[in-house]
Amino acid sequence: MLLWRSNLEIGNESVDSQHKALFEAVNEFNKLTTQGKAKEEIKKYLEFMGNYAIQHFKEEEEYQASIGYPDIEEHKKLHKLFIKDFLAFKADFDKGSGVESALVIKMNKFLSDWLFEHVSMVDKKIGDYAKSK
Ligand SMILES: [Fe+2]
Secondary structure (H helix, E strand, O other): OOOOOHHHOOOOHHHHHHHHHHHHHHHHHHHHHHOOOOHHHHHHHHHHHHHHHHHHHHHHHHHHHHOOOOOHHHHHHHHHHHHHHHHHHHHHHHHOOOOOHHHHHHHHHHHHHHHHHHHHHHHHHHHHHHHHO
C-alpha cells in the first residue's frame, strides 16, 4: 500500500493533489483486485486510471514548462513510456477471461513501484528546481 507523506510534495498544489489522488487510485486498484471484484468493474477502473494519469501528466508537463524546467524532454519520455506499459498491461487484462491473479499481481507491483519511484525521485527534482529559482 502506498502512503502519502508531505515530503513527497513538489510545492505545486494541483500537481501535489493529483499525485495524492494517483497514490489512492493505485491503492484502490489493489483493493479491487484482491477483494475479488468483477472483471468489468476493474476494467472500468483501469480506464479511469489511465485517463487520469494522461491528464495529470499533461498538467504536470505544463507546470514544468511554466517554470522553465530543464529536464522536461527526458521527463516527458518517462511519462510516455509509463502510458505505453500501462496500456499493454490493460490490453492483457481486457483480453483475459477473468481476473487472473498472476497478471494483477504484476500490475499492482508495476503501478506501485513506478508511481512511488517516479514521484519520490523524478518529480521530486521539479520541486527542487522550483525552489532553487
Ligand atoms: Fe512526472
